Amino acid sequence: MRNGYFLRGRFIRCWIGYAGRQAGESRSVYPFLVTLAEGALRPSESRSLRVRDVVLRSGGSGEVAVRHRGQARVVPLRTELATFLRGWIDGAGLQKDDLLFPGRRGGRLSVSAYMGAWEQAQEAVLPHDELLSWRLGEPVDILRESSLVRWLRRGVDVATVAELAGVAPAWLALRYPYCFRLEATETDWEHLAQAPRLPEPTAP
Numbered sequence: 001m002r003n004g005y006f007l008r009g010r011f012i013r014c015w016i017g018y019a020g021r022q023a024g025e026s027r028s029v030y031p032f033l034v035t036l037a038e039g040a041l042r043p044s045e046s047r048s049l050r051v052r053d054v055v056l057r058s059g060g061s062g063e064v065a066v067r068h069r070g071q072a073r074v075v076p077l078r079t080e081l082a083t084f085l086r087g088w089i090d091g092a093g094l095q096k097d098d099l100l101f102p103g104r105r106g107g108r109l110s111v112s113a114y115m116g117a118w119e120q121a122q123e124a125v126l127p128h129d130e131l132l133s134w135r136l137g138e139p140v141d142i143l144r145e146s147s148l149v150r151w152l153r154r155g156v157d158v159a160t161v162a163e164l165a166g167v168a169p170a171w172l173a174l175r176y177p178y179c180f181r182l183e184a185t186e187t188d189w190e191h192l193a194q195a196p197r198l199p200e201p202t203a204p
Helices: 009-022 029-039 043-048 079-092 111-125 128-134 142-153 158-165 169-175 189-193
Strands: 054-056 062-068 071-077
Touching: 029 043, 029 071, 029 079, 029 111, 029 142, 043 062, 054 079, 062 079, 071 079, 071 158, 142 158, 158 169
Parallel strands: none
Antiparallel strands: 054 062, 062 071
16 A cells, blocks of 8 residues: 555655646645645645744744644744745735635635646656556645655654644554564563562452
8 A cells, every 4th residue: 555655756746846837726736735745734734824824034944833623733844845935925925814825816725726736747747557556536635644754764753743743643653554663672581570570469
């Protein structure tokens, strides 16, 4: 399942780039997809973001305040993403109370807008055999999940990844078991034998 579900990095970049050029309904589609991939946000979280939720510091770092089902969390932004978002906000002339990724009429970016670009990108970028093996029609959430997998494989602490993603560590372990290496260890039976025994039960 892992080989057929998660995208390779080069395809992620290719698809996003193609989507950015083809998004006719809204120019927000491209930065929206970039943020999903780089920030590992849920589509619903990104669609609800407002400019005021993004903090961009002069040194190039930044963070974004995300909310999901009443729970808030802060996700740090890599320098590249922070710079990208600064350029997007300035170039689009967005104000602090505006949606970060507005739709054509200023409302929330429609699902059909970004999903249409996503599907076109898959069809345009992937050759026929790849379309079959990667299963055309994978949800856009795969961008977020690919980032989570990348962080886990790079050795980022599972508690940190869980906090950034807004999930429980146990969920990550169940979802991506192949990202956790269980090293073979020998049981120290001698040490265990020296452990205090439980007290014998007393008669009533």
